[in-house]
Amino acid sequence: MTGRVSDKVALITGAARGQGRSHAIHLAREGADIIAVDYCTSFDTVSYPMATEEDLRQTVKEVEALGRRIISIQADVRDQPAMQQAMADGIAELGKLDVVVANAGICAMAKEQPLQAWVEVSGVNFGGVLNTLNAAIPHLKAGASMVVTGSLAALLPGGPSPEPGGMAYMWAKRSLVSLVHDLALVLAPHLIRLNGVHPTNCDTDMLQHEEMYQSFRPDLEHPTREDATQAFPVLQSMPVPWVEPADVSQVIVFLASDESRYVTGQFINCDAGGHLKI
Ligand SMILES: NC(=O)c1ccc[n+]([C@@H]2O[C@H](COP(=O)([O-])OP(=O)(O)OC[C@H]3O[C@@H](n4cnc5c(N)ncnc54)[C@H](O)[C@@H]3O)[C@@H](O)[C@H]2O)c1
Numbered sequence: 283m284t285g286r287v288s289d290k291v292a293l294i295t296g297a298a299r300g301q302g303r304s305h306a307i308h309l310a311r312e313g314a315d316i317i318a319v320d321y322c323t324s325f326d327t328v329s330y331p332m333a334t335e336e337d338l339r340q341t342v343k344e345v346e347a348l349g350r351r352i353i354s355i356q357a358d359v360r361d362q363p364a365m366q367q368a369m370a371d372g373i374a375e376l377g378k379l380d381v382v383v384a385n386a387g388i389c390a391m392a393k394e395q396p397l398q399a400w401v402e403v404s405g406v407n408f409g410g411v412l413n414t415l416n417a418a419i420p421h422l423k424a425g426a427s428m429v430v431t432g433s434l435a436a437l438l439p440g441g442p443s444p445e446p447g448g449m450a451y452m453w454a455k456r457s458l459v460s461l462v463h464d465l466a467l468v469l470a471p472h473l474i475r476l477n478g479v480h481p482t483n484c485d486t487d488m489l490q491h492e493e494m495y496q497s498f499r500p501d502l503e504h505p506t507r508e509d510a511t512q513a514f515p516v517l518q519s520m521p522v523p524w525v526e527p528a529d530v531s532q533v534i535v536f537l538a539s540d541e542s543r544y545v546t547g548q549f550i551n552c553d554a555g556g557h558l559k560i
Pocket residue numbers: 295296297298299300301302319320321322323332333334357358359360385386387388389406410431432433434435480481482483484485486487488489
């Protein structure tokens with residue numbers, strides 16, 4: 283099969299739904315086999331539910347329908363031994379590891395949050411990314427490519443919310459910028475690349491829930507999806523409320539492929555010009 287990532291093996295975290303599932307499908311369509319990792323467990327400090335085991339099975343079905351191999355693994359990115367085991371199991375099944383997409387993330391948006399929201403959001407969005415990269419590094423060879431998922435909202439002054447989870451979201455995503463810069467320098471002599479993508483609002487479960495609607499429409503007590511959709515464009519320069527998961531996946535495929543073989547240590551904004559307003 284010829285494709286832009288033909289016969290590469292790609293591990294994706296948060297692959298049960300949303301952007302992660304879209305990345306799995308787009309990479310598979312371009313010829314990759316997939317190691318799909320997801321925790322499939324919700325968090326007390328996050329008001330919207332996480333993906334389910336059924337969601338993860340759906341990702342498996344959609345990748346298999348494209349004629350590619352896929353192994354799904356339930357693991358928490360915060361758990362370093364579990365991530366090491368996921369790498370080992372995936373490689374035992376699919377033979378190697380060429381691409382890593384550290385995409386799993388959570389966003390706490392409640393009006394009043396316990397300190398535990400800091401612990402969980404920073405643990406997943408920074409600790410989980412570092413765990414994923416560190417568990418992958420011993421398996422990577424020249425030509426490998428890793429990508430982390432940042433966020434435009436995290437670059438905004440004040441982040442998505444002044445509460446502990448909002449601050450942790452901002453801190454974690456900003457810290458990924460420094461992680462990508464410094465770790466890319468360490469990996470470059472080995473011809474291993476590390477980049478990131480900053481999506482703006484993206485049409486997934488992380489965006490489409492009541493607390494998120496309230497943060498965009500503080501003037502309404504119970505804003506609906508329609509109410510929030512009117513306000514969502516405020517982040518972007520282009521007149522759109524969000525980007526689709528597929529828009530981010532196109533960037534991921536480029537960064538995963540050899541087309542970007544000399545691109546490293548960088549973030550690409552997939553944000554409809556949102557960063558131009560910062
Ligand atoms: N949706 C947006 O508006 C938006 C904007 C900018 C950045 N992002 C980032 O994009 C990434 C993907 O989010 P999404 O929009 O697809 O949302 P999503 O909630 O649909 O997907 C996140 C996935 O990560 C999984 N997950 C959560 N914690 C995990 C853990 N500890 N271990 C393993 N898996 C875990 C969830 O089960 C879920 O399947 C996140 O890093 C998020 O911060 C999202």
